[in-house]
């Protein structure tokens with residue numbers, strides 16, 4: 001099992017110096033609004049690549065008013081032994097650095113060290129807001145399965161930005177376009193393939209599970225996704241289907257140049273893909289479901305992601321569940337805790353009331369979070 005044994009957050013958000021020893025158990029953080037509970041979950045989320053569960057700008061993280069550097073460090077127990085991981089910036093505005101076992105490494109390396117799955121109140125709007133959030137949701141899950149997915153997405157975006165610049169500057173050199181589009185097609189087809197495999201893994205994880213939460217049928221909607229699905233349906237092997245999707249994306253990009261010049265940006269590719277979800281038992285699109293149903297679908301998908309990652313990696317991911325327990329009735333809350341137990345995952349959970357975690361017994365370390373003159377204070381109960 002992979003779990004944080006210690007977590008320390010220094011000069012991070014409302015925490016001046018927070019330190020917690022967990023002995024590997026789940027952690028239930030409770031306390032009043034604004035006490036600093038989510039900040040601590042955000043600190044944990046920064047032990048994965050990217051901007052964390054709030055997608056914060058770098059200058060939001062250092063503790064104010066001092067606004068110096070910040071640091072989050074953890075000791076974790078992993079299947080292959082204990083590891084030390086640390087991230088932070090020495091001064092505001094600096095990109096965060098990552099150290100694993102004392103060595104400075106690229107941020108992307110976090111993806112193969114630690115898998116983290118989170119659910120936050122901001123995600124309640126996942127099905128009703130723009131497609132970018134939904135792509136991010138499926139891409140984060142895909143990254144859990146394939147750490148290289150993060151690098152591919154960056155490489156694709158970089159090539160696309162360069163292509164967009166050519167479009168706007170009205171550069172007509174076809175060789176330049178060819179080279180960038182070849183790169184975009186290679187990365188783009190691999191991105192589509194990884195997303196499709198993630199959707200399939202989530203479907204399988206939902207099918208195999210007995211769960212109190214409703215299943216969501218997911219589908220990817222986009223050009224490379226359709227090309228890949230068609231190639232697979234035609235009986236091509238996975239690699240051949242990916243090659244076919246790559247060839248079609250490359251041709252579509254080349255054909256779309258003059259249209260894209262008019263738009264000033266690239267109008268086809270995996271950056272336009274959307275993720276559709278249907279509340280399976282009702283056949284209703286998630287965006288038309290009630291708030292409570294949407295929340296239940298998200299919990300269901302979060303748990304399915306965790307189950308699928310556990311099956312893949314052999315060890316469960318960390319779960320960060322921000323204000324999830326409060327929205328469930330007692331039966332479903334008990335079901336959530338039972339699923340966390342069955343996964344063997346370390347869950348970091350928040351809630352305003354301590355009693356929300358009563359049925360966890362001593363499976364979770366309870367920590368009161370309060371706001372004091374010196375910043376947020378943690379008191380393990």
Ligand SMILES: Nc1ncnc2c1ncn2[C@@H]1O[C@H](COP(=O)(O)OP(=O)(O)OP(=O)(O)O)[C@@H](O)[C@H]1O
Pocket residue numbers: 012013014015031032033034035036037038039040060061062063064065350352369
């Ligand atoms: N960079 C920062 N420096 C100091 N304080 C900060 C910083 N960023 C956020 N805060 C403070 O952190 C507090 C919010 O903490 P957090 O979101 O963790 O609360 P919470 O305990 O999860 O509350 P809720 O139950 O309302 O979700 C706010 O008071 C905010 O002003």
